[in-house]
Amino acid sequence: MKQGLPLPRWSRTVDWPLLSRILAAVVGGYGLTTIATLLASLLLPFLGVQREEALFAATMASFLLFAAIILCIFHAASATRAWLWLAGFAAPAGILLWLLWPEGGL
Amino acid sequence: MKEGLRQSMAWLHSWTGLLVGWVLYFVFVTGTFGYVNSEINRWMRPELPLAGDLLPAAEMLPAAEKWLRHEAGDAKSWFIFLPGRRGDTQLEAGWSAWPEGEERYGAFTRSAIDPRTGLGMKDAVRETEGGDGLYAMHYQLHYMSYDWAIRIVGICAMFMLVAILSGIITHKKIFKDFFTFRPAKGQRSWLDAHNLLSVTALPFHLMITWSGLVFFLFTYMPTPIDLLYPEGPARDRFYERVYGPEEGGATAKHGTLQAMAPLEPMLAQAERLWGKGSVSRIIIEHPLRSDAQVRIFAHNRTQLSRLGPILHFDGATGARLPGKGDQEVPSAAFSFALLAAHEGHFAGPILRVLYVVAGLAGAAMIATGLLLWSAKRKAKHAKAGTLPAGVALVDILNVGTIIGLPIGIAAYFWANRLLPAGWEGRGAWEMHLLFAAWAGTFLYAIWRPAAKVWIELCGVAAAAFGLLPLLNVLATQRHLGVTIPRGDWTLAALDLGALALAALFLRMRRTLIAKRDAAPAPRRRNAPAQEAAIA
Numbered sequence: 315m316k317q318g319l320p321l322p323r324w325s326r327t328v329d330w331p332l333l334s335r336i337l338a339a340v341v342g343g344y345g346l347t348t349i350a351t352l353l354a355s356l357l358l359p360f361l362g363v364q365r366e367e368a369l370f371a372a373t374m375a376s377f378l379l380f381a382a383i384i385l386c387i388f389h390a391a392s393a394t395r396a397w398l399w400l401a402g403f404a405a406p407a408g409i410l411l412w413l414l415w416p417e418g419g420l
Numbered sequence: 421m422k423e424g425l426r427q428s429m430a431w432l433h434s435w436t437g438l439l440v441g442w443v444l445y446f447v448f449v450t451g452t453f454g455y456v457n458s459e460i461n462r463w464m465r466p467e468l469p470l471a472g473d474l475l476p477a478a479e480m481l482p483a484a485e486k487w488l489r490h491e492a493g494d495a496k497s498w499f500i501f502l503p504g505r506r507g508d509t510q511l512e513a514g515w516s517a518w519p520e521g522e523e524r525y526g527a528f529t530r531s532a533i534d535p536r537t538g539l540g541m542k543d544a545v546r547e548t549e550g551g552d553g554l555y556a557m558h559y560q561l562h563y564m565s566y567d568w569a570i571r572i573v574g575i576c577a578m579f580m581l582v583a584i585l586s587g588i589i590t591h592k593k594i595f596k597d598f599f600t601f602r603p604a605k606g607q608r609s610w611l612d613a614h615n616l617l618s619v620t621a622l623p624f625h626l627m628i629t630w631s632g633l634v635f636f637l638f639t640y641m642p643t644p645i646d647l648l649y650p651e652g653p654a655r656d657r658f659y660e661r662v663y664g665p666e667e668g669g670a671t672a673k674h675g676t677l678q679a680m681a682p683l684e685p686m687l688a689q690a691e692r693l694w695g696k697g698s699v700s701r702i703i704i705e706h707p708l709r710s711d712a713q714v715r716i717f718a719h720n721r722t723q724l725s726r727l728g729p730i731l732h733f734d735g736a737t738g739a740r741l742p743g744k745g746d747q748e749v750p751s752a753a754f755s756f757a758l759l760a761a762h763e764g765h766f767a768g769p770i771l772r773v774l775y776v777v778a779g780l781a782g783a784a785m786i787a788t789g790l791l792l793w794s795a796k797r798k799a800k801h802a803k804a805g806t807l808p809a810g811v812a813l814v815d816i817l818n819v820g821t822i823i824g825l826p827i828g829i830a831a832y833f834w835a836n837r838l839l840p841a842g843w844e845g846r847g848a849w850e851m852h853l854l855f856a857a858w859a860g861t862f863l864y865a866i867w868r869p870a871a872k873v874w875i876e877l878c879g880v881a882a883a884a885f886g887l888l889p890l891l892n893v894l895a896t897q898r899h900l901g902v903t904i905p906r907g908d909w910t911l912a913a914l915d916l917g918a919l920a921l922a923a924l925f926l927r928m929r930r931t932l933i934a935k936r937d938a939a940p941a942p943r944r945r946n947a948p949a950q951e952a953a954i955a
Contacts, residue, residue, distance in 0.1 A: 351644045364749065366661045369648055371751035376641045377633045381581045385589070388432045389425060 452779030460551025507910030681738030824861030886922030
């Protein structure tokens, strides 16, 4: 970086990896929580839980899950790893969600 | 963060705590006053009667009904609030108008009612937002729209949840440290106090934070329900299944105006079931219409539920209707118990005191955490002899919030006694003075040297609360000299509570002065080295 383009002064004082990690926690974490909540709402009925119950219980638990995801992201070895973990969980969950999605909604 | 779990969690704990600590302190302090909102409502309206024998409910009911028929012949709902709950002494009634245009709710009017004549006492009782105003602020904030406020508070609550969980992980020796307190050791003592306050009331902190988020469940996590049950018939069916049939009644006029079944037999039936003086409120939907519905609520002293026992009646025929029945969705039933634990409506006097103590412990936990953050940084920079601007800013925000907010709340009570009782709009001005006094403490904190501002503002807070009972003697007939002999312990408890707060601030001031006098001018010991190890 030192010999590269002359970056503006403010960009050198910004902790970019930290910013990326915060973004991963707040935006990525919330997105993953939403996907997980949706998935739980669709999967729990297969275990005999009522559909309304599944959504309500999953949404109640979503805040605890979001908090847990945030803790994991701030414990990850690096911001890049945190994003990779997020994607690693979100991609299969998203695909499963797409496969499970009922025809024409509910 | 290539460090151990405890280090990364400690970092997360201190920064999440710092970023929203001031808002959370505001939420905890105003919410704690909210646990005695009903009691403060009466304290702030000294025109209301002292505790004493109440008229039988059956005699008060016709008075309230007379006022409602006169004031609100075509209302969406009527409310009759019978006294007796939490030291309330005054019959009150209220009504909601039909919503107009795009409104979700119609305007709500409430007034004290003379239980003998059925005349409104609006002009006889001073206008105030009372304890309900403080209670509402803890999640609606003030001077901003409801939709913004609940989202800001929701984000802060989410930070709180993260701070609590990361704090638990950081704090490995929970049991051993619980019995450790090293007073007068600077940063170390703040840490011990912070740990003690956090761990003692940990179940309360977890419950209050999680349930606070659950209050606005589908506002904070809207996407799943939006996708699975889109707005419209699907959503309505979902809500009906989860919450039971809507109790508020349709917001459109359906029934025709006609005579209503008398309310007295319904009240008598409720009192036969629950005992005399056990009814807290009566709500009539679509009063004086053919589709009128009556709900009678008991004082909830036993159930971990938000509303307590309820009887339902058909307002046109007077026939008793079946209740909602058992909750079909267990997690929703669990959420209602969780919300009931948050609100504490069911709490009797002893449990209510515990709620207040737990709330204050929460506020103190946040305050000690904020102070710990700044103490750590100061210790680090002490050698250099300079203070970074960020730490100085945190110091100003700390003192302006931790001591300034209580001063603002004291100003709210002073305004209640000093503003002319009959002045229109005084309720809003009581609020303005709360925020003006609070803003004043910030200006004061910016203007005064940091070493003096804590001591001086603690003195102001102690005086503001300590002199409140004295102001009461001068301004009202509801002071300790009257309330204690008459056995009105609800009102007396608030004056005594003000004295207790004054004693607390006085104690803090004395400690700060002792610390200032004991501090050696030049640093001799190499204290920061030991303290840095803790961080």
